[in-house]
Amino acid sequence: MATINELKCAIKDKLESRGVLGQLKARIRAEVFSALEDQKEPGPPLSHENLIINQLILEYLEFNNYRYAASVLSAESGQPKVPLDRQFLANELKVSEDSSSKAVPLLYGLVSHFWNSNDKGGKVFLCGSSLPATTTSNPAPGPEY
Secondary structure, eight states, X not given: OOOHHHHHHHHHHHHHHTTXXXXXXXXXXXXXXXXXXXXXXXXXXXXXXXXXXXXXXXXXXXHTTOHHHHHHHHHHHTOOSSOOOHHHHHHHTTOXXXXXXXXSOHHHHHHHHHHTOSOSSOOOOOOOOSSOOOOOSSOOOOOOO
């Protein structure tokens, strides 16, 4: 007769091999965040930039069936329940799409654009965000203007 530990290990192995264990853990995390969200004070309003970034990530997560990760992100970030319209996102990012690019998340298209850029040696200079600067005692070094 199998011991309790052997039975636990067998069940765990079976759930892992079927891909269920990860989903269960993610679902529990999502429910915990949701329960905590119900009890805490409302967070700060989302900036326009974070709203766009969160929606890009959510679109990616949902496309790849990472539903529980998406639910945790939504609960933690305060992202609106109704997703932003894809055409709105494309317009905000100044992206034009063809029919094949509409079949995948915008994030894939953005990454593909940079990977397949004709400028083989150049790099894109990222110059910070539109978010207001926060005060820190040791600011990170960066380019001087």
